[in-house]
Amino acid sequence: MSTAELNELMNTLGRQARTAARAMARASAAAKNTALRALAATLRAQTDALLQANALDVARAREAGLSDPMVDRLKLTPKVIETCAQGCEQLAAMPDLIGEIIGLQQQPSGIRVGQMRVPIGVFGMIYESRPNVTIEAASLSIKSGNACILRGGSEAIDSNRALAQLVQQALEQAGLPREAVQLVPTTDREAVGRLIAMPEYVDVIIPRGGKGLIERISREAKVPVIKHLDGNCHTYVDDPCDLEMAVRVTDNAKTQKYSPCNATESLLVARGVAAAFLPRIGAVFAAKGVEMRCCPEAKALLAGVPGAVVKDATEQDWYEEYLAPIISVKVVAGLDEAIDWINRYGSHHTDAILTTDHRHAQRFLREVDSSSVMVNASTRFADGFEYGLGAEIGISTDKFHARGPVGVAGLTSLKYVVLGEGEVRG
Amino acid sequence: MSTAELNELMNTLGRQARTAARAMARASAAAKNTALRALAATLRAQTDALLQANALDVARAREAGLSDPMVDRLKLTPKVIETCAQGCEQLAAMPDLIGEIIGLQQQPSGIRVGQMRVPIGVFGMIYESRPNVTIEAASLSIKSGNACILRGGSEAIDSNRALAQLVQQALEQAGLPREAVQLVPTTDREAVGRLIAMPEYVDVIIPRGGKGLIERISREAKVPVIKHLDGNCHTYVDDPCDLEMAVRVTDNAKTQKYSPCNATESLLVARGVAAAFLPRIGAVFAAKGVEMRCCPEAKALLAGVPGAVVKDATEQDWYEEYLAPIISVKVVAGLDEAIDWINRYGSHHTDAILTTDHRHAQRFLREVDSSSVMVNASTRFADGFEYGLGAEIGISTDKFHARGPVGVAGLTSLKYVVLGEGEVRG
Numbered sequence: 001m002s003t004a005e006l007n008e009l010m011n012t013l014g015r016q017a018r019t020a021a022r023a024m025a026r027a028s029a030a031a032k033n034t035a036l037r038a039l040a041a042t043l044r045a046q047t048d049a050l051l052q053a054n055a056l057d058v059a060r061a062r063e064a065g066l067s068d069p070m071v072d073r074l075k076l077t078p079k080v081i082e083t084c085a086q087g088c089e090q091l092a093a094m095p096d097l098i099g100e101i102i103g104l105q106q107q108p109s110g111i112r113v114g115q116m117r118v119p120i121g122v123f124g125m126i127y128e129s130r131p132n133v134t135i136e137a138a139s140l141s142i143k144s145g146n147a148c149i150l151r152g153g154s155e156a157i158d159s160n161r162a163l164a165q166l167v168q169q170a171l172e173q174a175g176l177p178r179e180a181v182q183l184v185p186t187t188d189r190e191a192v193g194r195l196i197a198m199p200e201y202v203d204v205i206i207p208r209g210g211k212g213l214i215e216r217i218s219r220e221a222k223v224p225v226i227k228h229l230d231g232n233c234h235t236y237v238d239d240p241c242d243l244e245m246a247v248r249v250t251d252n253a254k255t256q257k258y259s260p261c262n263a264t265e266s267l268l269v270a271r272g273v274a275a276a277f278l279p280r281i282g283a284v285f286a287a288k289g290v291e292m293r294c295c296p297e298a299k300a301l302l303a304g305v306p307g308a309v310v311k312d313a314t315e316q317d318w319y320e321e322y323l324a325p326i327i328s329v330k331v332v333a334g335l336d337e338a339i340d341w342i343n344r345y346g347s348h349h350t351d352a353i354l355t356t357d358h359r360h361a362q363r364f365l366r367e368v369d370s371s372s373v374m375v376n377a378s379t380r381f382a383d384g385f386e387y388g389l390g391a392e393i394g395i396s397t398d399k400f401h402a403r404g405p406v407g408v409a410g411l412t413s414l415k416y417v418v419l420g421e422g423e424v425r426g
Numbered sequence: 427m428s429t430a431e432l433n434e435l436m437n438t439l440g441r442q443a444r445t446a447a448r449a450m451a452r453a454s455a456a457a458k459n460t461a462l463r464a465l466a467a468t469l470r471a472q473t474d475a476l477l478q479a480n481a482l483d484v485a486r487a488r489e490a491g492l493s494d495p496m497v498d499r500l501k502l503t504p505k506v507i508e509t510c511a512q513g514c515e516q517l518a519a520m521p522d523l524i525g526e527i528i529g530l531q532q533q534p535s536g537i538r539v540g541q542m543r544v545p546i547g548v549f550g551m552i553y554e555s556r557p558n559v560t561i562e563a564a565s566l567s568i569k570s571g572n573a574c575i576l577r578g579g580s581e582a583i584d585s586n587r588a589l590a591q592l593v594q595q596a597l598e599q600a601g602l603p604r605e606a607v608q609l610v611p612t613t614d615r616e617a618v619g620r621l622i623a624m625p626e627y628v629d630v631i632i633p634r635g636g637k638g639l640i641e642r643i644s645r646e647a648k649v650p651v652i653k654h655l656d657g658n659c660h661t662y663v664d665d666p667c668d669l670e671m672a673v674r675v676t677d678n679a680k681t682q683k684y685s686p687c688n689a690t691e692s693l694l695v696a697r698g699v700a701a702a703f704l705p706r707i708g709a710v711f712a713a714k715g716v717e718m719r720c721c722p723e724a725k726a727l728l729a730g731v732p733g734a735v736v737k738d739a740t741e742q743d744w745y746e747e748y749l750a751p752i753i754s755v756k757v758v759a760g761l762d763e764a765i766d767w768i769n770r771y772g773s774h775h776t777d778a779i780l781t782t783d784h785r786h787a788q789r790f791l792r793e794v795d796s797s798s799v800m801v802n803a804s805t806r807f808a809d810g811f812e813y814g815l816g817a818e819i820g821i822s823t824d825k826f827h828a829r830g831p832v833g834v835a836g837l838t839s840l841k842y843v844v845l846g847e848g849e850v851r852g
Contacts, residue, residue, distance in 0.1 A: 017710065020533050022769075022793075025792070025793065025795075026792065026793060064769070099792060107812060107813065107814050109807065109812060111800075111803050111812070113812075113813045113814060116791065116792070116799075118792070118795075118826050120826075121795070121825065153844075164492065201589035203826075204826065205823060224650070224826045230782050242848070248848060248850060249846075249848055249849075249850055251850075252850035252851055253850075256851055322776065343448075352844075354848075364542070365542065365843050366451070366452065366525060366542070367448075367452060368449065369451075369547070369841075369842065371841055371842060372842040372843075372844060373542075373839065373841060373842070373843055373844070374537075374844040374845075374846065375757055375843075375844070375846060376842070376845070376846040376847055376848050376849075377844050377845070377846025377848075377849050378846075378849065378850045378851050380441075380850075380851040381535065381537055381766070381844055381846075381849070381851055382842070386533060386535060386537070386539075386851070387539045387842065388533050388539060389529060399546050399547065399629060400546070400629075400650045400826070400827050400837040400839070401826050401827040403839050403840060403841055403842070403843070404841060404842040413825040413826070413829050414628060414829060415795075415796065415797055415799060415829055415830060416797060416798040416799070416804050416808070416813065416829070416830040416831070417791050417798075417799055417801075418778075418798060418799070418801070418807060418808075419800075419801050419802070419803070420799040420800065420801060420802040420803025420804075420807075421670035421802055422668070422674060422675055422780075422802050422803075423675075423802075423803050423804065423807070424674055424675055424677075424678035424679075424682070424803075424804045424806075425678055425682055425804050425806040425807055425812070
């Protein structure tokens with residue numbers, strides 16, 4: 001495709017999205033929920049056809065020599081499709097946020113002023129591999145009354161085309177414009193560059209993928225980006241603390257699953273409980289083959305644990321998001337050092353304190369500058385579903401606009417509404 | 427100042443702001459309010475000294491041949507200073523938003539999840555002429571628990587230095603760090619370029635000034651910008667409508683003051699009431715010397731009004747923010763055309779419908795995509811004080827993050843807090 005043709009294509013998608021966004025902003029809650037339920041039904045009815053389309057992608061990936069984990073992420077299964085369908089139904093069952101008016105109060109002039117929640121307009125979503133993201137993005141877009149332009153990975157193009165077609169059919173069934181959800185039909189790499197630079201058609205970009213991709217998009221985008229950079233999450237074991245609970249929660253935060261961004265990558269332990277706590281969690285990590293990269297004090301306390309893989313941490317380790325059975329371990333003087341440490345080395349994603357001290361818990365909540373701060377819970381809970389958002393389109397590590405898991409509300413904005421009876425300004 | 431010296435200076439300001447921001451985020455409501463009241467007191471006590479410093483700026487401006495309106499904007503008077511002092515006291519009297527937790531709800535896993543309001547961190551403010559903006563920005567920064575770096579216009583440097591010194595004294599009196607509010611001490615133009623490109627120290631930039639300045643800053647900034655572009659505000663006179671009220675409100679929206687961004691620049695009139703309404707408002711505008719740039723239909727209806735200055739509108743007129751006794755006038759078929767017109771030609775700032783039809787009012791509120799939408803009120807009300815925000819640092823015409831008048835809440839973000847009792851993820 002020539003650059004001129006590509007620009008023409010992207011402009012057409014953009015124009016259609018903008019028009020569809022106006023219709024979606026006006027759409028009734030009933031119509032949006034009808035579309036979501038129709039989508040769930042058609043996903044189930046068309047499971048076989050989706051698996052066939054997906055098989056083309058998988059075969060191409062194998063031929064191209066993609067690694068097994070990459071191929072796994074690409075695979076649609078009946079279970080994955082059923083989970084997508086249930087996600088659509090859950091969203092349909094949730095209350096509609098669009099049009100709610102908050103804080104309406106009368107002012108001394110007589111006017112009543114409040115804020116109305118409205119869709120942002122059009123978002124562009126750029127993602128890799130997993131084709132179920134197509135359904136997650138489409139369903140959140142429909143529920144929030146936005147339009148979206150989806151750009152999936154070229155390796156998943158057959159699956160994504162098949163899924164997007166079902167989405168458009170469901171929209172039509174509900175009397176909504178097909179163009180409310182559009183898939184970029186080409187795998188041309190230039191399409192991304194154009195998608196992130198059309199402020200006249202696209203209001204915000206949501207990239208999902210590696211840090212490199214997200215940094216590049218943030219740098220080049222001409223519209224705001226909801227960024228999800230790395231998750232260097234901390235669990236801090238405080239003094240005083242329920243050590244039994246601390247072992248259970250720390251174990252879960254690190255080992256329940258290694259690859260998610262909300263897994264704990266760094267363990268901080270207050271000096272007062274380090275001698276009692278570290279050997280116990282060290283034994284758990286040793287049994288599960290988790291390598292520990294330690295400060296000298298932690299290393300000394302862990303050295304005697306049978307089977308433990310204990311190494312010296314480098315400065316770089318304190319910044320690292322391993323996404324693997326590795327954890328950095330540091331003994332700190334107490335709460336103040338823990339807070340300073342997390343704000344310095346963390347990535348402002350998710351950090352937890354395990355404590356029995358109320359004042360420490362309150363200070364940690366206020367002073368740790370992360371999108372999720374937790375008391376006595378596993379960092380693995382940082383997730384749109386676990387937070388009751390119904391679904392998430394990503395996790396924002398930014399402070400601007402949406403922060404933390406981004407659900408329907410993160411795809412809306414609040415505009416001021418003023419209700420008067422002919423008031424004028426004096 | 428050499429580039430190296432300038433970078434050194436800006437880095438020092440940035441580092442100090444970041445450290446001060448941590449202390450401000452922890453500061454009690456009482457300490458912040460003490461600082462605001464101390465600032466009000468010292469502004470009153472030091473009025474003479476401030477007027478002397480200001481006289482230096484004014485003399486320099488006159489020598490440099492600045493226009494009278496420019497010199498006027500530069501002038502501090504006892505009344506302006508008293509207004510600043512009252513603004514600080516009003517902010518001190520308002521409830522503290524920092525630390526409030528909203529929506530705390532238990533999830534099926536047992537964890538309780540809510541959102542806590544916290545300061546954004548450090549904002550950079552770039553503004554021109556009016557030195558009272560220094561106090562508005564400083565007081566909002568203190569109340570919201572942020573730190574800020576202020577870069578005023580070089581023409582106001584003596585006034586701004588004197589004001590910033592009082593702010594820092596007030597902070598110290600309250601036991602808060604002086605560096606929570608810092609003025610860029612040099613008038614070097616390169617300082618702006620550096621201020622907008624230090625994401626490690628500055629979280630958001632708020633420019634106040636002409637459209638050109640704001641566009642340039644938005645283009646070059648490496649951090650989010652709270653943008654206030656133009657205010658091409660519309661008043662739409664609907665059919666049906668209370669014409670008496672419509673004349674009063676339209677008159678106020680256009681003529682109460684010509685220069686503010688929330689003054690109405692374009693008047694839309696439904697065809698059904700045009701013949702009755704236009705000659706009446708035309709007579710008001712004629713009496714006040716407001717030039718009317720019209721579509722052919724409006725021109726025909728206004729041509730007979732004695733003394734009216736009626737011209738043909740060009741396509742460009744429909745986009746124009748005049749900030750002057752000029753208004754564009756267009757007859758539309760009705761509500762649908764009015765909404766489409768405003769969304770197409772407007773600047774998403776503030777738009778009003780004057781109507782007696784409930785359904786029309788509701789549709790206008792939902793479908794007009796502007797930061798403020800109004801029913802039966804003058805667009806001149808779009809203002810932080812009138813909206814009960816206590817103060818405003820600007821008006822955002824963006825949809826992302828803050829939208830409309832930006833007060834304390836617009837300088838905060840919501841982070842997730844999770845309260846558990848040792849829950850782990852299954």
